[in-house]
Amino acid sequence: MSERHPTPEYMRRAIVHAVHQEDLPCEQTAGFLGIGETTVGRVLQLYRKIGDVAPRPQAGENFSRSRGKMATQLTRRVAQNPAATVRELIEALAARKDVLMSRPSMRRVLH
Incomplete structure (x- = not known):
């Protein structure tokens, strides 16, 4: 297998x-x-x-705050300021939404 x-x-x-x-x-x-x-x-x-041979349930997908509404807001922010760096976007998000986001998470949202 x-x-x-x-x-x-x-x-x-x-x-x-x-x-x-x-x-x-x-x-x-x-x-x-x-x-x-x-x-x-x-x-x-x-x-x-x-006592059974049924496969164990697969783990669910982790909830990510970087989906949906937040992703839309980030996309809008990038459209308004295309020269913004990932660090600047993370800092702006932290200041405005009180949300901490890692660089890899931000990159996933943007790509």
Whole structure:
């Protein structure tokens, strides 16, 4: 399986079945299913911990104040003063809205 994609539930169930019902060792289970031993270990650890093989919920996206209304205001401010530096925009925002924003956040808003 890939680092970017969770192990499919059918594969998780096959891992638990092979180890708990068929008494196969983790190494043999991994080889038989064509997956890594680490994946087998993680699935079994999750199964022991919560008693299920359903994947854990993915984390939600962090709320960013630099979206929506604030992004519109920043875009307007840049249109009014295109020569403004990122630092000047951050300082103006902090003074006007009492909001602290990092340079990377400001750059994300502007690009």
